[in-house]
Amino acid sequence: MRVLSTWDHGLPANLEALQRLQAGGSATDAVEAGCIQCERENGQRTVGLGGWPDRDGTVTLDAAVMQCDGRAGSVAFVRGVAHPIQLARMVMDRTPHVMLAGAGAERFAREQGMQVRERPLDAEQHAKWQAWLQEKRYAPAVNVENHDTISMIAMDASGRMAVASTTSGLAFKMHGRVGDSPIIGSGLFVDRGVGGAVCTGLGEAVLRTAGAHAIVEAMRAGMSPQHACEALIHRLIDRVPGSGDYQVGVLAMDFSGRTGAFSVQRGFTYALAERGQNAMHQAPAALGQDSTIEVAMRVRERPGT
Numbered sequence: 535m536r537v538l539s540t541w542d543h544g545l546p547a548n549l550e551a552l553q554r555l556q557a558g559g560s561a562t563d564a565v566e567a568g569c570i571q572c573e574r575e576n577g578q579r580t581v582g583l584g585g586w587p588d589r590d591g592t593v594t595l596d597a598a599v600m601q602c603d604g605r606a607g608s609v610a611f612v613r614g615v616a617h618p619i620q621l622a623r624m625v626m627d628r629t630p631h632v633m634l635a636g637a638g639a640e641r642f643a644r645e646q647g648m649q650v651r652e653r654p655l656d657a658e659q660h661a662k663w664q665a666w667l668q669e670k671r672y673a674p675a676v677n678v679e680n681h682d683t684i685s686m687i688a689m690d691a692s693g694r695m696a697v698a699s700t701t702s703g704l705a706f707k708m709h710g711r712v713g714d715s716p717i718i719g720s721g722l723f724v725d726r727g728v729g730g731a732v733c734t735g736l737g738e739a740v741l742r743t744a745g746a747h748a749i750v751e752a753m754r755a756g757m758s759p760q761h762a763c764e765a766l767i768h769r770l771i772d773r774v775p776g777s778g779d780y781q782v783g784v785l786a787m788d789f790s791g792r793t794g795a796f797s798v799q800r801g802f803t804y805a806l807a808e809r810g811q812n813a814m815h816q817a818p819a820a821l822g823q824d825s826t827i828e829v830a831m832r833v834r835e836r837p838g839t
């Protein structure tokens with residue numbers, strides 16, 4: 535059993551996911567539980583309804599889940615749903631579709647008995663939005679206080695793998711903007727017999743390279759998860775101008791449990807739970823002279839998990 539998650543908030547999310555796995559849950563149950571934990575967290579500004587709003591002052595959420603058997607569910611541009619990852623799973627389990635967006639996704643949520651209620655911005659969200667309106671300058675931050683979209687990969691006791699992602703997207707995006715996180719093949723991808731990959735950071739850069747799919751296909755062609763992550767980041771830097779000003783971080787896992795992590799710039803942290811340990815690591819980065827996982831640095835550890 536193994537769980538890999540983006541950013542510092544991956545540590546508690548991994549714990550939640552591990553509990554599911556230890557109770558006999560599937561990889562899908564594990565990534566869903568981990569994402570719910572993060573969506574529930576108070577003060578979380580990049581995941582769930584507490585996230586920073588778009589430039590119209592509306593919080594809109596994206597989430598997706600995919601299993602190694604190819605089944606997937608996704609929701610994009612949803613408002614007022616506390617746990618979009620649950621809704622994404624419902625799309626996978628209860629509809630003939632892979633993706634629902636906007637008002638249709640919200641209607642489906644209501645039909646499934648979920649509460650859909652747009653809540654007013656809290657004082658901090660409102661103040662930040664008002665401050666943004668003063669300048670109206672759109673400049674996504676590089677490593678948002680080590681908290682950002684949560685993207686997860688889990689492998690369960692039966693050797694099944696699942697990936698998931700949930701986010702409020704980039705602060706002050708245009709109304710209607712959808713990032714990479716709910717797009718199967720961009721923000722997340724997993725395939726039986728090969729492995730899984732997830733992304734975080736500037737969604738536009740990931741979308742333009744179909745990031746997670748590219749990583750999984752590189753692993754299919756024989757690359758290790760680490761080298762597949764590095765190959766994608768180097769391709770992205772080559773194809774998407776301005777890499778000095780944006781961050782993309784990627785994680786990968788294969789079915790023998792090998793993992794990979796790499797980012798455009800330093801500062802991308804991730805949590806790995808394996809062999810009874812749940813620990814934070816700093817990913818090596820393309821623009822920081824790091825090149826392989828050997829230099830991945832253990833920065834924090836939480837024993838007894």
Ligand code: SD4
Nearest residue numbers: 682683703713734735737
């Ligand atoms: C997006 N990729 O909406 C997300 C944001 C993110 O780390 O992951 N930030 O573009």
